[in-house]
Amino acid sequence: MKGLVKFDHGPVNMEVREMPVPAPGSGEVRVEIRAAGICGTDIHIYKDEYPYDPPVIMGHEFSGVVDGASGTDAYRPGDRVTGIPTTVVCGVCRYCAAGQHSLCDSRKSIGSGVHGVFTKYVVLPDWAVRRIPDHVDLAIGALSEPLCCCVKAVSIRAPVTAGDVAVVTGPGPIGMLTTQVAKAEGAYVILTGTSEDVERLELGARWADETVNIEETDLLELVRERTGGYGADLVYECSGSAAATRSAIDLVRKQGTIMQIGLHGGPFEVDFFPAELKEIEIKTSFAGSLDAWDRTMALLDQRKIELEPIVSDVVPLTEWEHAFRRLLDKEGMKILFEPVD
Ligand SMILES: [Zn+2]
Numbered sequence: 001m002k003g004l005v006k007f008d009h010g011p012v013n014m015e016v017r018e019m020p021v022p023a024p025g026s027g028e029v030r031v032e033i034r035a036a037g038i039c040g041t042d043i044h045i046y047k048d049e050y051p052y053d054p055p056v057i058m059g060h061e062f063s064g065v066v067d068g069a070s071g072t073d074a075y076r077p078g079d080r081v082t083g084i085p086t087t088v089v090c091g092v093c094r095y096c097a098a099g100q101h102s103l104c105d106s107r108k109s110i111g112s113g114v115h116g117v118f119t120k121y122v123v124l125p126d127w128a129v130r131r132i133p134d135h136v137d138l139a140i141g142a143l144s145e146p147l148c149c150c151v152k153a154v155s156i157r158a159p160v161t162a163g164d165v166a167v168v169t170g171p172g173p174i175g176m177l178t179t180q181v182a183k184a185e186g187a188y189v190i191l192t193g194t195s196e197d198v199e200r201l202e203l204g205a206r207w208a209d210e211t212v213n214i215e216e217t218d219l220l221e222l223v224r225e226r227t228g229g230y231g232a233d234l235v236y237e238c239s240g241s242a243a244a245t246r247s248a249i250d251l252v253r254k255q256g257t258i259m260q261i262g263l264h265g266g267p268f269e270v271d272f273f274p275a276e277l278k279e280i281e282i283k284t285s286f287a288g289s290l291d292a293w294d295r296t297m298a299l300l301d302q303r304k305i306e307l308e309p310i311v312s313d314v315v316p317l318t319e320w321e322h323a324f325r326r327l328l329d330k331e332g333m334k335i336l337f338e339p340v341d
């Protein structure tokens, strides 16, 4: 099978290679991949800003069909599924016991620590497999994983409630999903971006109460107007840009919460003093958790989240260079790969 492999440390160092088809071990399920999404994390791996063990097949967001299993009958051939990327964990630490697998010291995820889904087949332990609701298009089900990251951040780690004003910075796929989850929780959502994001903001207007190009509108003034001068209850920072995190400290109200969802990929400077005076809670959320996965699949089943409009391109894996280039140039939204023979 052909897989997109990060073959060495350093920027890029990726190529499509012939790789062996994996065989499921005991308790494992093999999935024939239908679609696999490029995530911000893959961009970080492309740029050498995120840990990985080369050579490794990249990709962790996927949907597909079960085609085999060993020592488990939890899933049958033909089942439409997606899965939890963190497939290697110790299973006994306090984080594993709490279903917080992304925090386990022994964690390895598909697409960075073990072979991922930018290929035709992937093998997962049966506990990491999740069924996609019947009414969700199979390819679109690949967005379950990024949705889960947003559900954990918005509904579990930094909950928002009806009546809250939330600012979402960074109108990429994570910003779109964060907006939708915050709306489902009942918040008033202001989605922001720059002049580079005009088309993305147009799409975001489908879900957000307001969208703001911060190069044209004074966001701080607008947020004050909407909040009686106090500032936003929550800022969900989805861009991973230093400037956005710095501005979040200005936008959030005293004792408000900043939830950092986008990864910065490196150090940056920030004046922490205003955050101290305002008693701001600064939180982060990294990947998913078992409780977030339950909520995610329920939200999809309940048709509370629209995934389809977020997919901008579906391309064969062999076009990976162009696909990564588009995302680096802030073009497109969620790009899905289809496997190639
Ligand atoms: Zn992802």
Ligand SMILES: [Zn+2]
Binding pocket: 089, 090, 091, 092, 093, 094, 095, 096, 097, 104, 105, 106
């Ligand atoms: Zn553990």
